[in-house]
Amino acid sequence: MKKIANHRHITFSQFLQKRLGAKISPDLLPRRLRILGHVAILWLNPKIVEHKNLIGNTVLEYDSKIQSVLKRTAGISGPYRQPAVELIAGSPDTETVFKENNVIFHLDPMKVMFSVGNKTERLRMSQLGSDELVIDMFAGIGQFSIPMAVHTSPRLIHAIEWNPDAFQYLSQNIKANRVHDIVHPHLGDTGIVTPKLGQGTADRVLMGLIQGTTKYLEQGILSLKPGGVMHIHEIGLKNDLETKLLKILEKTAFSLNRQVKLLNMHVIKTYNPSFDHFVLDVQVTEK
Numbered sequence: 001m002k003k004i005a006n007h008r009h010i011t012f013s014q015f016l017q018k019r020l021g022a023k024i025s026p027d028l029l030p031r032r033l034r035i036l037g038h039v040a041i042l043w044l045n046p047k048i049v050e051h052k053n054l055i056g057n058t059v060l061e062y063d064s065k066i067q068s069v070l071k072r073t074a075g076i077s078g079p080y081r082q083p084a085v086e087l088i089a090g091s092p093d094t095e096t097v098f099k100e101n102n103v104i105f106h107l108d109p110m111k112v113m114f115s116v117g118n119k120t121e122r123l124r125m126s127q128l129g130s131d132e133l134v135i136d137m138f139a140g141i142g143q144f145s146i147p148m149a150v151h152t153s154p155r156l157i158h159a160i161e162w163n164p165d166a167f168q169y170l171s172q173n174i175k176a177n178r179v180h181d182i183v184h185p186h187l188g189d190t191g192i193v194t195p196k197l198g199q200g201t202a203d204r205v206l207m208g209l210i211q212g213t214t215k216y217l218e219q220g221i222l223s224l225k226p227g228g229v230m231h232i233h234e235i236g237l238k239n240d241l242e243t244k245l246l247k248i249l250e251k252t253a254f255s256l257n258r259q260v261k262l263l264n265m266h267v268i269k270t271y272n273p274s275f276d277h278f279v280l281d282v283q284v285t286e287k
């Protein structure tokens with residue numbers, strides 16, 4: 001069908017209800033849509049999954065820039081943090097490109113994760129790192145490294161990633177944003193690569209992984225200069241995680257003859273009804 005208009009003057013929810021409300025219970029229709037370049041992503045209530053193609057084809061008409069519609073079937077998972085998604089309408093060519101905060105991101109949302117809900121944290125990272133040596137231990141496609149390099153010109157960012165698909169987009173995004181003199185990509189396990197970058201060299205370490213971050217705390221702490229700062233992400237029960245994580249951090253730092261000082265803790269987003277995604281900023285000094 002030829003697309004001639006978009007309907008973004010009404011909300012996505014209003015649009016779907018207007019188009020499909022007579023066939024599908026409006027209460028069950030999706031209310032939110034994520035759009036990355038030409039790819040739209042939505043969650044479907046399992047009760048209406050039989051209508052997935054009808055819903056997908058309707059979404060294609062919501063905005064003329066949407067060419068592919070994906071349904072999320074679960075959260076991101078596995079060692080490569082891959083999304084569980086299924087194409088429900090439109091083009092199977094889901095490799096896309098978009099701009100956020102003047103940063104170009106190439107990715108394929110069928111293969112790699114990009115959390116729209118982390119936008120504020122990407123903005124925050126884009127204001128840090130000036131003249132610093134930074135290690136991004138879980139770089140993904142460059143969600144934090146590239147905005148930082150584009151906006152604050154660190155001396156050097158080591159961006160480590162072990163998923164070959166994410167690494168390919170990380171390399172492509174470094175090129176697209178012309179930050180190859182700042183961001184050096186490393187393909188490999190951060191547990192092995194980080195120590196090779198030298199102990200006590202980094203001004204800042206980014207640990208943007210959830211569910212598993214604590215396994216790599218030792219490498220992160222040891223790579224920092226005295227007074228260096230770490231940003232550690234995790235998920236946990238609301239109002240509980242920061243204390244739990246801080247305790248683990250203090251214990252690990254102590255065993256390495258270091259101490260940590262909490263600079264800031266905030267919630268990035270609600271992960272699910274009981275869990276939040278947090279980030280802790282800590283400063284590491286010698287004991």
Ligand SMILES: C[S@@+](CC[C@H](N)C(=O)[O-])C[C@H]1O[C@@H](n2cnc3c(N)ncnc32)[C@H](O)[C@@H]1O
Pocket residue numbers: 079080081113115118137138139140141143144160161162163166188189190191207208209210
């Ligand atoms: C959840 S994604 C987050 C990407 C980005 N830091 C962000 O917060 O938007 C975590 C990334 O870390 C990578 N990763 C996980 N464990 C790793 C390891 N041991 N070594 C290198 N990369 C790893 C995964 O492949 C994934 O791309």
